[in-house]
Amino acid sequence: MESKTVIDIENISKIYEMGTQQVFALRDVSLKIGENEYVALMGPSGSGKSTLMNILGCLDTPTDGKYLFKDENVKEMTDNDLAEIRNREIGFVFQTFNLLPRANAVKNVELPLVYSGMSPSKREELAEQTLINVGLGDRMDHKPNELSGGQRQRVAIARALVTNPAIILADEPTGNLDTKTGDEIMILFNKLWQNGNTIILVTHEEEVAMHAKRIIRMRDGLIESDTENPHFKVK
């Protein structure tokens, strides 16, 4: 069964100019991801995983190449279109969380809803429910610096999930979690996948990658391998 393609990049490269030196973060990467796929992105540090995720999440623009998001060329989109996609279509979990330091957990999770124009009371209700779903029901009023690394990560995940986006891009979502909470989060992702969401997650743990149906390995800005997960089983 061939699913509809939601992400289609062709010959994407990203070059950083560092003075006279050029850093090739991505070289000619091409990739298609269909609706309701479950992809794990792996590779050593510095291989370009975050760079690729930023581009897929419409946060960053490639130096070269073409990106079709749901058959539309991202290059031709206006700033407002991109903001709408980031707000409605994609839930992004950053490797470094990127939470608002002065806002508590609920306010942080509410943030995307603020920009989708939801009423304050509905926003709060939804944010609280999502925090409960990631197991943070008892830390709603805590600010990021009053939370542990794992708890911050879960706030960041809740923020990505709160708009119920079709595509979830998660950069090392279990990186700061102990095995038990990590497993819980992975169960959450599995559930989302079973509900029809598309999931792309970056990880360096083989165990985590085993949850995915497809595993992409990167090295030096190139895709080294792109295979079905032989051990994949629907749980």
Added chain:
Amino acid sequence: MKILFEIFENLKMSFESIIASPLRSFLASLGVMVGISIVILMGWLLDGLDNSFQKTFEIIGADMIYVDKWDWTGGKSWKLLRNRKNLTLEQALKLKENHTSAERVIPNFNQWGGTVQFEKETIEGISVVGAPSENQHTPAGDLIEGRYYTEFEDNQAEQVLVIGYNVYKALFPNGKAVGEIVKMNNRKYEIIGVVRKRGTFMFDFIDNQVFIPINNFIKVYGNKSRSVNIGVKAGSKEKLDEVRTETIGLMRTIRNVKPEAENDFSINETKVFEESIAKIRSIIWLAGIGLTMLSFVVGIIGIMNIMFVSVTERTKEIGIRKSMGAKKRSIWSQFLFESSALTFGGALISIVVCSGLIYVARIAVIKFFPDISEVVEYFPPYLSLQLVIIASSVSIVLGIFAGLIPAIRASNLDPVNALRAD
């Protein structure tokens, strides 16, 4: 609805950001506060001046014109005026007879430098006005005690007297003047009326006037070498133009002025004061505007600077917001709200401080300068709603001005680069 949520969100954010560093916010809006305060105080001062001028017009009569040998404006040379032929009572009566548009035509004579004496009290520097009984229909006819003389008493040239407020205060500090006999320039007169206080601090002498029947004036002081002053009452300000035109036409005919010659009389009216008042107003404005502009420039720079700092400090936050779907509009409006909230807050402080200043100034004038304490009446004890609205809207415009460039810079930040900032 969505837009309301966004406005509410912006208001909340700007409020939180301002109270997060209150001292910094206060110092940043100091320049704007000074500028707004100048605008407020200037507006209040002009309001007060307007009120007192308005009062002055009421004394003279805003619907009256005066035909006179002399000119109020001082624009013409004294020699030219002196060489004019006197206006005679006969001419005034002819004008009265032929005028169709005026409500009343009232001639009067003036004698300066009189003295009025009652028992041991004397007041000098009195201006004796001889006018017909019709004069009671001009602003000088508003009495607080007694009555005006009748046409009959005028015709009989009776020795009756209507006194101005200063005369009343000087000679009858305990009240009750009507019925008393006073000596004016060594002639006995019976007081029959007292005119309400009319003068302001600028027009105090008007209350030194006393009024006697015009026929009595002619009998006592003569009218041979005097020029009559003719008050023409239009009845309303709207009719002034028509009445003035007819008056000039009639006077020219009556005085046989050749068609190509200039008028050999002057038309005096409150309009000439309005012109000089406009001049005073614009001088105050110019001085104020200069200071205001200066402090506004300083103020805008202060706010703009703090906004640039704010954008830099919150670069990461902007990156987070953008990556969560904030549009450019949301970002720049957030910063414009913040800068306007700063200036608007400054305006509110200015309004409170200026209200206090005004309150204290009025009390201080009454306490330390009792002589001119009546001035205070014309200067309102509070700021007018109009001034408050002007100050508030000006402050918001300033805030938008000051915040514009920082806000645009913030909204143009690239999300990934912004996220990388600490």
